[in-house]
Amino acid sequence: MNLNDKVTIITGGGQGIGRALSLGFAGYGATVIVADINEQGTQGTVDIIRKEGGKAQGVHLDVTDEASVQALFKVAVETFGGVDIVINNSGVAGPKGQTESVTLDDWRQANSINVDGMFLMCKHAIPVLRNRGKGVILNVSSVSAKRPLIERANYCAAKAAVIGLTRSLALECGQWNIRVNAICPGAVEGPRQDAILRHAAAAAGISFEEAAARKKSNSPLNSFVPPSHIAEVAAFLCSDKASSMTGQDINISAGAWMC
């Protein structure tokens, strides 16, 4: 994949899937702006990329704060002359439990990151990409947008909102040669998955390994998704090879969900 010198903003790049996306894109030649609320994580990702000979800069970002989002794009334009690709990956798990026990504060707090943050990033990305004459926005949703999870109504609703936003923006932005797609990861290997499995194991009175084996069996490949595989699909979708793809929501779930 050729992403040479494509200026790419990756939110939530300080750990997990965002770090894998940052390393993957840098490996394909992109100049990566790692934007995260977690400064230590951001610097960690930037250090790895630079050590491997890639190009990266860290920027502090709170996606819930419009001034912070505007400042990110200002820095990107002033430093690199523009932006080619924006990946909106920052997200939180949100409140878990039966819906009647979820407080409105917790609901809004999670939505402020998972939905409002995505809106603010798209809102301020569009004029910057339009100035470039073309661009790509990739929003990170989840298969949970399509296959509901019990006691995770907030997360499922938020990730479905991301797909609605993506499709609407694809319609709106095609006239400026801006493509807007979403990816829907399934169970991705990493700390977040480990925490979910520990919780499931405790609830079912089984071992961590048994909980992992049961969950993997949802996949015809009998596996979770390594974060680097998310980066490979994302790199394709953001490259010119995917020039005819917009408004799509692509599952990356080792086949655990198929529609």
Ligand SMILES: NC(=O)c1ccc[n+]([C@@H]2O[C@H](COP(=O)([O-])OP(=O)(O)OC[C@H]3O[C@@H](n4cnc5c(N)ncnc54)[C@H](O)[C@@H]3O)[C@@H](O)[C@H]2O)c1
């Ligand atoms: N891990 C999975 O199995 C999985 C599956 C499907 C979808 N996803 C989605 O993929 C994305 C990344 O997931 P992950 O597992 O790497 O999560 P993670 O919790 O490991 O990383 C999320 C990142 O977002 C950052 N962040 C949180 N609040 C922020 C804010 N206000 N402003 C800027 N950055 C903020 C965090 O600092 C962190 O670096 C999320 O949108 C998540 O919902 C994950």
